[in-house]
């Protein structure tokens with residue numbers, strides 16, 4: 001095995017070692033509720049009443065629609081149909 005092969009294998013092994021850590025972080029996300037103090041402050045609701053505006057098409061949303069995250073609520077999942085005062089259209 002030459003140095004280049006060793007580096008390729010080492011890099012792949014390091015990447016694989018991180019996958020379980022990432023999965024644990026996603027699994028630890030809990031649904032955001034309207035009772036959460038920060039959610040209350042931002043007027044978060046699980047069902048948007050503003051036509052055409054919801055978490056699924058918000059610039060702050062991240063991840064898959066089935067387990068949508070939000071930059072404002074780390075470690076929490078927001079509803080794809082949700083909304084808060086910070087909503088801005090995804091570019």
Ligand code: SF4
Pocket residue numbers: 044054055056058059060061069070071072078082083084085086087088
């Ligand atoms: S910032 Fe956007 S994605 Fe986050 S809760 Fe508000 S509307 Fe939803």
